[in-house]
Every structure is written in structure tokens, then in C-alpha cells.
Amino acid sequence: MKEFNYLEIKKILPENVNLLAVSKGFLSEDIENIYRLGQNDFGESKVQEALTKSIFIRNTKDLKWHFIGRIQSNKIRKIVKHFDFIHSVDSYQKLLKISTVANEIKKTPKLMIQVKLANDPDKGGLFYQELINKWDQIQQIQGIEIIGLMTINPKGLSSRQNLRLFKECRLIADSLKLKECSMGMSQDWEEAVEAGSTWIRLGSLIFGKRFN
Numbered sequence: 001m002k003e004f005n006y007l008e009i010k011k012i013l014p015e016n017v018n019l020l021a022v023s024k025g026f027l028s029e030d031i032e033n034i035y036r037l038g039q040n041d042f043g044e045s046k047v048q049e050a051l052t053k054s055i056f057i058r059n060t061k062d063l064k065w066h067f068i069g070r071i072q073s074n075k076i077r078k079i080v081k082h083f084d085f086i087h088s089v090d091s092y093q094k095l096l097k098i099s100t101v102a103n104e105i106k107k108t109p110k111l112m113i114q115v116k117l118a119n120d121p122d123k124g125g126l127f128y129q130e131l132i133n134k135w136d137q138i139q140q141i142q143g144i145e146i147i148g149l150m151t152i153n154p155k156g157l158s159s160r161q162n163l164r165l166f167k168e169c170r171l172i173a174d175s176l177k178l179k180e181c182s183m184g185m186s187q188d189w190e191e192a193v194e195a196g197s198t199w200i201r202l203g204s205l206i207f208g209k210r211f212n
């Protein structure tokens with residue numbers, strides 16, 4: 001794989017593609033370093049890890065936290081409270097729960113629904129048909145803002161297979177009139193951009209090797 005650093009990637013990304021710096025497994029100093037280069041959006045997949053880091057990071061008011069991990073129902077209150085975006089909402093029940101908490105604490109998190117486009121037992125998400133069947137009900141949920149879809153491709157696909165799945169995600173989002181598609185990681189972000197991603201989620205490519 002070609003090596004890129006943060007600034008090189010920022011330079012070549014089309015204007016409508018946002019970069020989410022995935023800082024899970026990296027330190028708060030790493031976050032501050034990338035923040036100083038102009039990065040505001042950071043993604044974490046564990047609530048406690050994110051909270052611990054955010055305590056150590058100072059003078060970064062414009063920093064936005066994105067939750068990208070598997071959502072445990074008993075953590076939803078904390079997630080809604082501490083994160084500005086949630087990319088990984090993987091069931092109708094969790095949407096309802098998020099809505100309840102969001103209404104209680106008067107906060108409207110921006111949500112993306114995770115879709116499962118390949119049969120990958122390691123990944124969560126709604127299958128296409130489930131999403132379509134539930135879509136009318138989903139749209140009636142009060143106090144949440146659904147801005148797009150998110151998908152994670154299985155590991156080990158060819159470039160062409162990655163591209164095909166990402167294009168499928170883009171098509172579904174367009175058909176539901178959703179603007180955002182959170183797709184593409186260090187291994188497959190170029191295909192995701194080609195397919196119309198609006199949020200690529202990069203960890204190791206910009207931070208280096210993960211500690212854990």
C-alpha cells in the first residue's frame with residue numbers, strides 16, 4: 001500500500017469528502033498533534049477510552065467526537081451525551097433508545113445507520129431489506145437527525161469488490177435522500193472516495209501503528 005501522511009491525504013481529498021481521524025488505540029497526544037494540523041473530527045469505538053482522552057485534551061473546544069463502535073444499549077446515554085455524531089447505529093431498537101435519551105437531555109446527535117452489504121458475521125448493521133422495510137417507521141422517530149448511512153466492508157476484498165459494495169451504499173443513501181455515506185478505511189478509502197463517500201474513517205494510515 002502506498003504511504004500517505006495526514007496533510008497529503010487532506011490535499012488530495014475532494015472538497016465534499018470529510019476525513020474522520022480514528023484515534024482508537026492512540027493517545028491523547030496523538031490527537032493533539034493531528035488537531036494542530038487542522039483536524040477537528042475524531043472517531044472512537046469505545047466510550048470509556050474516548051472519555052478518558054477527552055479529559056486530557058485541553059483548549060480544543062472545536063473538537064468533535066464521533067462514535068464508530070458497536071453500540072451497547074447500556075452505554076447509549078453516555079454516547080448521546082458525549083458524542084456529536086454516531087456512525088454505527090445498527091438497529092431500529094437502538095434508534096428508539098437514542099431518541100428517548102436525546103429528548104431527555106435535549107441534544108440532537110447526528111446519526112448514521114450502519115448497513116450490512118455483505119454477509120460478514122463480524123459486522124453489525126441492518127441488511128438492505130430490513131432498512132427499507134423499517135424506513136417509514138424510522139423517519140417518524142422524534143428528536144434525532146439521520147444524516148446518512150455507514151458501512152464497513154469485509155476484510156480481504158479486491159479493489160473492485162470494495163468499489164462495488166461502496167457504490168451500493170451510495171445508491172441506497174441516494175434513494176433515501178440521505179447525503180452522507182461514512183465508508184472507507186485505511187485499506188479501502190480510495191475506492192470509497194471514488195464511490196461517493198462523504199466521510200472516510202482513517203486510523204493507522206494517519207496515526208501510524210496502533211498500540212493496542
Ligand SMILES: *Cc1c(COP(=O)(O)O)cnc(C)c1O
Nearest residue numbers: 022045068185186201202203204
Ligand atoms: C478502527 C476503525 C477504523 C479505522 O481503521 P484503520 O484501518 O486504522 O484506518 C474505521 N472505522 C471503524 C468502524 C473502525 O473501527
